[in-house]
Amino acid sequence: FVSTLFLGVGKTTLIQKVTQALxxxxxxxxxxxxxxxxxxxxxxGFDVVTLSGKRGPLSRVSSDSSTSRREYRVGQYVVDLVSFEQLVLPMLRNVNHGSDAEKKICVIDEIGKMELFSQAFIQAVRQ
Known part of the structure; x- marks a missing residue:
């Protein structure tokens, strides 16, 4: 299931309600x-929140306009790739391992510019 609704119409709220019902x-x-x-x-900024309740920063507003080589930006936001990958990658690796009875439905609220800075995330989603 893929939802491509406009900004601010409640996609995240819908996902939260559906996942709770499941x-x-x-x-x-x-x-x-x-x-x-x-x-x-x-x-x-924005936080990533797992369905198990773990939370970590995805991005924060940066007051510094200079950009280092290892810094990823979307507009005024600096993306915290380390935090994002530490939170999300173990969950993605774990979601479909084991027998068919142990496999899980995987819900990803959004794959946007910030998330796509992570090559490891892209590979994990493709698997």
Missing amino acids: KSSGIPIDGFYTEEVREGGRRT
Whole structure:
């Protein structure tokens, strides 16, 4: 199932409700979604949240306009690839290992520019 709705129409909310319903029904499921981080009413970044409740930074606003060679940016946001990969890659590797009875449905809320900076993520999704 792929949802390509417009911004701000509730895709993440829909995913949260559907995954909760599937979990409640005993269906094995894992994955992640992204959530805005706000401070003082202003968006300062995005976090990745796994369906098991782990959370880590995906990106934050950078006040520094200089870019280092290892820094990935989307607009004003600096992407934290290390945090993203440490949180998401183990979950993706684990989602379809084992017997058919142990396999899980994998939910990924969004694959956008920030996520696609990670070649390891791209490879894990393809597998």
